[in-house]
Amino acid sequence: MTGAAEATAPHGPGTGDAPPVLALAGVSKSFGAVRALRDVSLELHAGEAHALAGENGAGKSTLVKTLSGVHRPDSGQVLMDGRPVEFHKPADAQRHGVAVIYQEPTMFPDLSVAENIFIGRQPRASLGRIDRGAMRARAAELFARLGVALDPEQPARGLSIADQQLVEIAKALSRDARVLIMDEPTAALSVNEVARLFTVVKALREQGCAVLFISHRLDEIFELCQRVTTLRDGAWIAGEAVAGLTHEALIRRMVGRDLDTLYPKLDAATGEVALKVHRLTREGVFTDVSFEVRRGEIVALAGLVGAGRSEVARAVFGVDRWDAGWVEVNGRRLPPASPTAAMSAGVALVPEDRRQQGLVMDQSIERNIGLTGLKRLRRGPVISRAAERDRARDWAIRLQLKFNRLSDAVNVLSGGNQQKVVLAKWLSTRPQVLIIDEPTRGIDVGTKAEVHRVLSELASDGMAVLMISSELPEVLGMADRVLVMQEGRLVAEIPRAEATEESVMTAAAGRTS
Amino acid sequence: MAADVTAANSARAPLSRFLRWDILVGVLLVLVFAGGAIGSPEFANAGNLSFALGDLGEIALIALAMTLLVVAAEVDLSVASVLGLSSALVGHLWDAGWAIETIIPLVVVVGAVCGLVNGLLVTRLGLPSLAVTIGTLALYRGLAQVVLGDRAIAEFPQSYVNLAVNNVPGTPIPYPVALFAVLAVITAVTLHATGFGRALFAIGAQVEAAHFAGIRVKRIKLILFVVSGIVAAFAGVVYTLRYGSARADNGSGLELAVIAAVLLGGVDFDGGKGTLGGVIAGVLLIGLLRNLLMLNDVSTEIQSVVTGLLLVISVITPRLVAVARQRRRAPSPVMPTTPTP
Amino acid sequence: MTAVTAGRSTRGIVDLVFRARELSIVLALAVLVAVTAAANGNFLSAQGLKDIFLNAAILALLAVGQSFVVITRNIDLSVGSVVGLVAFTVGDVLAANQGLGVGVAIVLGIVIGCVCGLVNGLLVSFGKVPALVVTLGTLYVIQGLDHAIAHGRQINAVDLPRSVLSLGNGSVLGIPYLPLITVVVMLAVGYYLRSYASGRDFYAIGSSPEAAGLAGVPVRRRVMAAYLLSGALAGLGGVLWLARFGTVVADDAHGWELQVVSAVVVGGVAITGGVGTVYGAALGALLLTTITSALVVLKVNPFWQQAITGALLLLAISVDRVLALRVARILRRRNARHGS
Structure with missing residues (x-):
């Protein structure tokens, strides 16, 4: 450990004079009008774990995809051992010893774990046949090396995400990968699973592997990594040693502004209960979830990814079926599994995945906004285009949407403006209960503040807001109360006054209480 | 006919990025018509055109229902078999002495049931409609054979035949x-x-978003399959009367012409894009081409080659165009999609 | 430790589901044969059995080729028309050139089949067009070509070389050539798919095309190969068809694509790819053929045959789907229990 610490002194050139195993030099990458990476440089050295920090939309995923051969840089270079290389496809990067572990790995569900590891490179017996015995033995050996108990013969279908990641790491090991890139591997893992993963990764690092690690949990960065590179809005902000850095300093680099001004929740008088959820259960997903949201109140649902927050929202809105419990809106029970009924009861759900769930990307702004009000836009049997346009224009102005024409497809808009279209689509139904899942995921800072202002105003006007968010500052700034979920259960309710980063994270990770 | 196309096109469909494929087909239709009129003297007279149109009747009718299905990203391959089953039932029941007035509503109900079976298998079990309807394609045609065997029933009442002809x-x-x-x-x-x-x-373009917007996706799809069955059964009645002959193999392979017409008309097989004007142009194009081939004594077998080729061309051309455009432009403004919490 | 026990029982469930398929076909066959034989003893006569195997041979051969394609999550509807085209054209060539023997016939048939497969494969893998639409289109194109070449003519057995006909009727050690050829091809293909790295690629592609691309599997080349093999086996099937029936017209084997797809799906090859064996597919073909023969023996209206084929296909995909949903639900509950 001390050796590693020495090697990462702020101005030190990694381990000795060896060039970095993998490096980016002045890389830029744009998607249409969006500049995802601007002149970013990064060096990964053998035996060193390097963290990549930054908010959502800062360009971390684009950087990973550039290193792994999914994207090619518009300008700048990818270097291996100091020499420029070009990865045209993921297989090229793999051949050069770059392995990527995604948050949710892509596996072959119908093939065995051993085959998932060795696909295309199976051990051969005579005449080029697959040596199944050797394949099984080598997979078992890899798992033994990683210290995990997985059966090489079991099919990949049904493996937990943590196990899938371990299979991917075994695959990287089997390829003698020199660089291990981990894109938010811990997001969906339980505390024990994270600990197991870290043991494995630390061992690999000590064996000379270069690791690039992405996580939103700062504790993990400080525990695992020696260096950290921070990105903000696609630009390189800092590259430095972790030793000597404080949490606060790192957050400042990521956010680049004062947190308090961003989350202007106004105080509002809370009224009667608008949404009441009672012992709601969906087997294997969430269990026994009860809570209330009052008019004028913003209630945040916090927790780790995979804790079941979005799933509760989906069930309340009727997109998924629930197995037990009930949901009341303004004192009336909702029938299960009917978004239509939820909508007419006054519930709106702004879903977590804008591109798949929130919008029809190929269709125009006005059509997307009109989609939730097809009945109201009817004049006789046909839709009134004028009414459709008025409704869209009305909300576009109120939410300060930036657009050329209302007939433009939403896929030409920026992420923030797309989110405004989703908001318009749902606010135009005049809901009394607004469920909003990750309200500001992947949108720019300015729009973020606008969304927060809108939410705050809505609550002041008497709307009941249930907000799911993985961004702690947002939760702390916006919410009147914080509900915390952990592994499918509601484990804590924290009033605004007592909500701190520590109290919420502690409850979410299940370390105490 | 061209007026019809433009009328429907003015209903701005979300296809505008796509070179307006449906207009292209409309232009092609006019060119084929002009070429036919110049090339063969029998082509452009009222008698022949009326015959050509009549010959298209069933394909055109079924294409309407198929368009709705394909826009919603589903497909019904069993339509020709439903037509055959309907034809066989008409023949069998007429032969058994039933009145046409009773037979027609009955076979339409049978068609609705056929569609309902397709729809239930697709919506309740979540099976792909291609797989389901290829199964019912065999099943319904088989039932037609069970009903009528290799008999051929003719001599339907003249008043009804007149209506069809x-x-x-x-x-x-x-x-x-x-x-x-x-x-x-x-x-x-x-x-x-x-x-x-x-x-x-919305369902065809992004089914999840449609579901999240409170659209009853399953119910709507079920309705579409039932409508498709009803239309196909009714087309079976028209077919039987028009040819004056009920046979179990009536309309075999017709599904191909229908799908070719729909795809040729610019409806995207993946759903969410297309105009009815385009489909009408596609139907007419196929009809005129067949008629021209027939007038030039090209065998029916070669006609099916032409239909098959048109189908392949109509699915592959938009993809090639899309690929070419992507090459020219930077990749569409799609942000990397790995979810970041 | 919990991971391992969970894994073991998961594997148990999944294994059971798929082994159950082949077992249930064998069981269905046994019941069918027993009932039919009880009703009519002739069903189990040497001649009766020979007929069933002769009839099943070509269908099973096509099913083996089709499995290859379906395992990659694609489909080839053109096989029936390829059989028809090859049977007629090869018959035509042989009738015109009396000197040619059975070897030339087979090579010619396979070459024609490969050309058809090549066209399908190119359109599907490089055109990225839905396989069903492409092969529906080529089905009609090939059928039309067949008719155009035949022009209403008929190839007669008397015009064919004796060596070709004896391929259809002859036998070695009492086993007819046709089923023998099919079994050899089935074993070879089955062994390849199971025991060679490139064979496993087909399963990988069907199981998850995205993961296959990421893992560096040459997806396009393999899909291309699947269509080529399906075409080649359809070509071979065409020659066998000619050898067996001697008399062929342009309409031969039309509509067979449905039987082939049914056999494959009934045999446990998932229509969604990645799962199944050629042995299952061949068993499925045997089952369908036996049903047809049983219908004749039981004096059931033979017109029921197509309806039964369709119903079996629907039953197979529905059962697969219901089982998959069950397994998914069980896994969901189990994960939940381990999570908490």
Whole structure:
């Protein structure tokens, strides 16, 4: 450990004079009008774990995809051992010893774990046949090396995400990968699973592997990594040693502004209960979830990814079926599994995945906004285009949407403006209960503040807001109360006054209480 | 006919990025018509055109329902078999002494049941409609054979045969084509101007978003399959009367012509894109081409080659165009999609 | 430790589901044969059995080729028309050139089949067009070509070389050539798919095309190969068809694509790819053929045959789907229990 610490002194050139195993030099990458990476440089050295920090939309995923051969840089270079290389496809990067572990790995569900590891490179017996015995033995050996108990013969279908990641790491090991890139591997893992993963990764690092690690949990960065590179809005902000850095300093680099001004929740008088959820259960997903949201109140649902927050929202809105419990809106029970009924009861759900769930990307702004009000836009049997346009224009102005024409497809808009279209689509139904899942995921800072202002105003006007968010500052700034979920259960309710980063994270990770 | 196309196109469909494929087909239609008129003297007279249109009747009718399905990203391959089953039932029941007035509503109900079976398998079990309807394609055709065996029933009442064959008095338009025209207008309005149509496009383009917007996806798909079955069964009645012959193998392979017409008309096989005007142009194009080939004594077998080729061309050309455009432009403004919490 | 026990029982469930398929076909066959034989003893006569195997041979051969394609999550509807085209054209060539023997016939048939497969494969893998639409289109194109070449003519057995006909009727050690050829091809293909790295690629592609691309599997080349093999086996099937029936017209084997797809799916090859064996597919073909023969023996209206084929296909995909949903639900509950 001390050796590693020495090697990462702020101005030190990694381990000795060896060039970095993998490096980016002045890389830029744009998607249409969006500049995802601007002149970013990064060096990964053998035996060193390097963290990549930054908010959502800062360009971390684009950087990973550039290193792994999914994207090619518009300008700048990818270097291996100091020499420029070009990865045209993921297989090229793999051949050069770059392995990527995604948050949710892509596996072959119908093939065995051993085959998932060795696909295309199976051990051969005579005449080029697959040596199944050797394949099984080598997979078992890899798992033994990683210290995990997985059966090489079991099919990949049904493996937990943590196990899938371990299979991917075994695959990287089997390829003698020199660089291990981990894109938010811990997001969906339980505390024990994270600990197991870290043991494995630390061992690999000590064996000379270069690791690039992405996580939103700062504790993990400080525990695992020696260096950290921070990105903000696609630009390189800092590259430095972790030793000597404080949490606060790192957050400042990521956010680049004062947190308090961003989350202007106004105080509002809370009224009667608008949404009441009672012992709601969906087997294997969430269990026994009860809570209330009052008019004028913003209630945040916090927790780790995979804790079941979005799933509760989906069930309340009727997109998924629930197995037990009930949901009341303004004192009336909702029938299960009917978004239509939820909508007419006054519930709106702004879903977590804008591109798949929130919008029809190929269709125009006005059509997307009109989609939730097809009945109201009817004049006789046909839709009134004028009414459709008025409704869209009305909300576009109120939410300060930036657009050329209302007939433009939403896929030409920026992420923030797309989110405004989703908001318009749902606010135009005049809901009394607004469920909003990750309200500001992947949108720019300015729009973020606008969304927060809108939410705050809505609550002041008497709307009941249930907000799911993985961004702690947002939760702390916006919410009147914080509900915390952990592994499918509601484990804590924290009033605004007592909500701190520590109290919420502690409850979410299940370390105490 | 070209006027019809532009009328439906002015209902701005979300295809505008796509070189307006449906207009292209409309232009092609005019060119084929002009070429035919110049090239063969028998082509451009009222008698032949009326015959050509009448010959298209069933394909055109079924294509309307198929358009709705394909826009919603589903497909029904069993339509020709439903047509055959309907034809076999008409023949069998007529032979058994039933009245045509009873037979027609009955076979339409049978068609609805056929569609319902398709729809339930697709919506309740979540099976792909391609797989389901290829199974029912065999099943319904098999039932037609069970009903009628290798018999051929003829000699239907002249008054009904006349309805299927004759022109609307004072026009060169056969009754089935007139019916098609009326239904085409209704379908065009439904698809392009009603909430139901909006819902179809949303389902086809992004089914999850449609579900999240409170659209009853399963119910709507079920309705579409039932409509498709009803239309196919009714087309079976028209077919039987028009040819004056009920056989179990009536209309074999017709599904291909229908799908070719729909895809040729610019409806995206993946759903969410297309115009009814384009489909009408596609239907007419296929009809005129067949008619021209026939006038030039090209065998029916070669005609099916032409239909098959048209189908392949109509699915592959838009993909090639899309690939070419992507090459020219930077990749579409899609941000990397790995979810970041 | 919990991971391992969970894994073991998961594997148990999944294994059971798929082994159950082949077992249930064998069981269905046994019941069918027993009932039919009880009703009519002739069903189990040497001649009766020979007929069933002769009839099943070509269907099973096509099913083996089709499995390859379906395992990659694609489909080839053109096989029936390829059989028809090859049977007629090869018959035509042989009738015109009396000197040619059975070897030339087979090579010619396979070459024609490969050309058809090549066209399908190119359109599907490089055109990225839905396989069902492409092969529906080529089905009609090939059928039309067949008719155009035949022009209403008929090839007669008397015009064919004796060596070709004896391929259809002859036998070695009492086993007819046709089923023998099919079994050899089935074993070879089955062994390849199971025991060679490139064979496993087909399963990988069907199981998850995205993961296959990421893992560096040459997806396009393999899909291309699947269509080529399906075409080649359809070509071979065409020659066998000619050898067996001697008399062929342009309409031969039309509509067979449905039987082939049914056999494959009934045999446990998932229509969604990645799962199944050629042995299952061949068993499925045997089952369908036996049903047809049983219908004749039981004096059931033979017109039921197509309806039964369709119903079996629907039953197979529905059962697969219901089982998959069950397994998914069980896994969901189990994960939940381990999570908490």
